Amino acid sequence: MGRKVTIAAATLNQWALDFEGNLDRILQSILDAKEMGATFRSGPELEICGYSCEDHFYESDTFLHSWEVLAELLQAPLCKDMLIDVGMPVMHRNVAYNCRVIFLNKKILLIRPKKILCDDGNYRETRWFTSWKKDKEVEDFHLPRMIGNITGQKLVPFGDAVISTLDTCIGFEICEELWCPESSHVPLSLDGVEIICNGSGSHTELRKGYVVRDLVKTATMKCGGCYVYSNLRGCDGQRVYFDGTSSITLNGHVLSRARQFSLDEVEVITATIDLEDIRSYRDSKRSNAHLSSISKSYPRILVDFSLSPELDTVLPIAQPIEWPCLSPEEEIAQGPACWLWDYLRRSGQGGFFLPLSGGVDSSSTALLVYSMCTLIMENVQRGGDPKVLSDLRRITGDPEYTPKSASELCNRFLVTCYMGTDNSSKETKQRAAALAAAIGSYHMHITIDKAISAVLEIFSTVTGLFPKFAVNGGCPRQNLALQNIQARMRMVLCYLFAQLMLWARDRPGGLLVLGSANVDEALRGYMTKYDCSSADINPIGGISKTDLRRFLHYAKEKFKIPIIGDIISAPPTAELEPLKQGQLTQTDEEDMGMTYAELSQFGRLRKIENCGPYSMYCKLVQTWSSSYSSKQVAEKVKHFFRCYAINRHKMTVLTPSYHAESYSPDDNRFDLRPFLYRANWSWQFRAIDKQVEHISSVKRSASSGSIKQSKKSENVSKVRTGVTV
Template identity: 25%
Template sequence: MDNFGFLKVAAAVPHVRVADCDYNTERMAAMAEEAARRGVEIVAFPELGVTAYTCGDLLLQQTLLDAADEALERLVRATRKLPLTLIAGAPLRHGSTLYNCAVVFTQGKVLGVVPKTYIPDYGEFYENRWFASGAGISDEHIAVAGQQADFGADLTFEVNGAEFGIEICEDLWTAAPPSSQLALNGAKVIFNLSASPESVGKHAYLRQLVAQQSGRAIAAYVYCSAGFGESTTDLVFAGNAVIAENGCILREAARFSPDEQLVVADVDIERLEFERRRNTSFRANEGATENTVIEMKIPEGLRGVALDRDIDPMPFVPKDEADRSERCEEIFRIQSHGLAQRMVHTRSEKAVVGISGGLDSTLALLVTARTFDFLHLDRAGIIGITMPGFGTTDRTYNNALELMRGLGVTIREIPIRDACTQHFQDIGLDPGCRGAAYENAQARERTQILMDVANMEGGLVIGTGDLSELALGWATYNGDQMSMYGVNASVPKTLVRHLVKWAAATEQDAATRATLLDIIDTPVSPELLPADAEGRIAQKTEDLVGPYELHDFFLYNFLRAGYGPAKILLLAEQAFDGSYDRAAILRWLTVFVRRFFTQQFKRSAMPDGPKVGSVTLSPRGDWRMPSDASAAAWLRELDML
């Protein structure tokens, strides 16, 4: 399990014949071979898959139980050369008692047997008629497949460093699933062998259950249920197979398929370890009880196979349009409610916003307008100030004015050219020298105007800078980095565009909508350098610091997942295949790492702003980092790529 922390797991749904153990284990062996070809490291089969689940009272017959044990022994032998671990369901005798079990084996050796804890006896289920509960069984041994193996409900298994646990069907549906304790004992992957029949509405609940348990346990959850061939008499089985990780479903089978299915996914053990380290509530109960861990090393499988995992190039932006719309509405509410509270607390009825005609200031103005509506304040109390400078173009200038008119706010125009020219003279700066002082003087002049007008009007300066700019330090210290409340502080640039687009489609008149759409199409720029000969924007941010879609991807995976540069590069190559080559990704990843570390001092002094997502850089909230931290270890890793 050294493939960047990924573990390739599978849920197999084979064809079965009720009570035909030879046929059933032959299908398992065939699917195990397919799994090995695909680089799978652990594969699970459905509950009682050796016999089939719906055998009824045949499960009490000596002939069937003997046939099951013999077929299981042949399956263990037949798969001994495969570089993977198998989990198969079978009815096993222990003393005079019958148990519904999961058998774990690899390389011809049975590692252990886990009995089902909760035995349902309601509705269509009559399992108490045949099986005993495995609750309380620990540190025992059982005869299985011609071997002696550990037997217990609390067993966990560690294969090549990846620890996993097992529960069976009903165990998941209870108030206190065994998997919760297994996770606290160290299991990062839970396998559930199930034979859950279908009924209307059940599937949606099942998906929620699997996803939620994976999130609650901060684990991967591999659910494998019986399919075609198991449906007999009064019950229908749809072949549900679901692989989830920390609350999100990664892969699932097609329901009601007549074909065998092998659902494969790479689960991220490294990410789960990171999440458990940062979650103090999980750590509070971790390792509270002792259990037996069975360790086993097996030969590496096909490490070169492709990553069976969807890597989202836009982790901050939902793919589904309905989900994206819902997310946008929620973010606007969070932003506007945060600002509303600040205005009520400070008894302010005016707000001052610098309007550049760019995306960030547009979003800030939209949020401020919504806030005023929420507080039943006249939008005339919003003072929008456009401050043309040396790099302002007609396009952004006109868009700024049209936007303010459309939203019904008070418009002020305060050019900064003369003030900056005077300032250059005062400090002895040659205006032809277009370095940091030339650019930052303009940003600070604008901020001074906003602050002073806010003092005159008794209002608040609303910050416009976004999360991506804070991550890169793409802001002027004590210039646009400063405000009295930064409404966009935890909104990444890739999401800003969608928020403005959503607002244009849902809340504005036709003229304002047209203005917003043109703002969306305008290149991102601070407009601090003069326009080109045709009057177009000459200073494009993404030409200088790199594409924001890459930087937002880096930011999410660095902060939210805790990945290092090598793993981020691996994921980015898959996510942006066809858009950016390895050299480009590596170049901008190096820029990201360097800037993220060197620009922390700006984030340490950032103003208050609402947290809207799981990634934020507030020094009072989710991210605490010294301004003088060294990036040496991260840069060294980059140098080796």
């Protein structure tokens, strides 16, 4: 009797609407799974069309082309004698569903629609799909003729069912169903389903790598069974990065897992399990056994096929492995670097252009490009995915090119430019040059004062007025305008150089302009609209200043670049106001009226804990009680919300950023809030003022009571000692 089965989980770097490329990657994963001895292969969510098609799911073309890809898979000789589970959108009775399609030897066995859709954070699934509400029920699905001509079928089961082979039973969850409180794996396990597959599209966030690990371990520890988790990897055409980490888990132990970040487009993991281990484990859980006896059964699709070979006694079974999680610094070093590579190779451009100021933000961005180059070098040297080298040669325009080092590659991919003015210090210029030399970027230094003066001359010619900085007697409006024109002129020059630098270097294509505004500055609106924070993409736009500093400490040691220490210790500054005797007079935190640490706390309370001004004050007045008075806390909260309201409109043009932080203010994607506010928050601020007065009165009463109690105690003491009161 067969009892050992080898199962494969595929991690794929798919791309929305890239049907040809997606098909190739699916076929490659099937080939890899077969070569590893697997008889069952499961893949990620919506792998045929790509997860991030979004409003393209309203188009019939998306469904048509998905069926065409499935037709190719059904007919591929490679798929013979393997049970295959793929993800695609399916229209059933004029309703769109996010589905798994399970097939074997040119026959579709089951179409299983998603039961629980995800609508939080970055996800809007109910905009395009409907959840399947008919628990443990199936209906007839009429196959398109192009598929029926291949399979010889007209009708196939559609709904909440399981696959029963000659040796085991297989059930399905889809992404969110693992996360929700009533996960399908519980009733599936109680009904005797031994292998549960989850095709997922789960994105990465800093410090969240443990979540999937704990979920799959807990699910199989509680219910027993084998959980096959297949996730997407890479940039699917959006801000998020799908982080791989596919896994195979048995009875609470991880047997195999894929890497979280990688440049490989296809990664297949397998594990050989003994089905008897599941059966004995479940039978020993007596509470589960009693619940199973009264569990309602799923419809079973009977299949004359066995996952296990007849003679399987010599097959070695997989042993449990450790699943260590990356540190936040490692996640920053690898995640945005992989995202940048996906964006570069799919955009048709030849590299990146970065205005490098020598500060924490732009230096972090430059180091992420260098980290990308390091990952490419490692892939090429170990003979990894050949697509990496072919994409590299296509981007550089050299069909014979093989990089010799990460810094040599960085010189081809990254152009950095220090854009100085009279307000720039020599220290920042030196730090930018030193970092560029350390990573090998093609570096330039330009002075942009003449361009700024030319623009101001136009204004002066029209109005007869010439604005001044505040230190020279100008008003705040003049001072701000003079700062903004410097920042905006840098943006204009960024795009000029990005379009022409490869032409000047006798290379084809253009460069993608990189932004370097962090998530805290975006939240506060501490940036000039349409300045050099306006770019094509921003790899650090979802990362806090605090985490970027930690990343720089990590990068200093990992890449052996000493100048990073000077960058970390330098005070953050925009350098847009005149220097005083060559020294800085402007720092970011003074300009903002709050520290970066305070900004992070504001962001978490606003987004994650869903606080308005009043509830934020009520939380912070306790949290900050040792540092600030209640009135000072109130002023800080009011200042934050005034700035947030005044600058919220900037989020509508925020550069598309790598999503990494759960309090990102990214407009219309992750953070759905208005961009026009009543900036004085009159009602909300009055509520805060009342609370401040209440706290003050309570303290006054307590203080008065304390004085009275002190006098009373003093009188009692005098009576006891015989002193006349």
